[in-house]
Amino acid sequence: QVQLVESGGGLVQAGGSLRLSCTTSRRTVSIGDMGWFRQAPGKEREFVAAITWNGVTYYADNVKERFTISRDNAKNTKYLQMNSLKPEDTAVYYCAAGREPGGSYSDSNRYHYWGQGTQVTVSS
DSSP states (O other): OOOEEEEOOEEEETTOOEEEEEEESSOHHHHOOEEEEEEOTTSOOEEEEEEOTTSOEEEOTTTTTTEEEEEEGGGTEEEEEEOSOOGGGOEEEEEEEEEOSSSOTTOGGGEEEEOOOEEEEEEO
């Protein structure tokens, strides 16, 4: 079993920045593809970004050019740098890992391991 622990959430004004971290209990290089998802109140969980084991990145259209996903395998940690935040980015952000090969990187059902989530609130 792999444990994922998110940190870095909080309250920020629109236009501000936050960096989320996800630390894993297993070496990230052995976990494979990893992703970030988010869920706003009353909405379904949605894909934010993903990074493959070898560093290829994918983003949802509504966060491209604003968010950057990265991983540091030496620290067993991946990150989500969020810039130019908007009120509509308010959600609980979840770290995911252990994606099954094939299919879409945005399909949450293909990820085996999940963190507990961290709240991000963007005020207008």
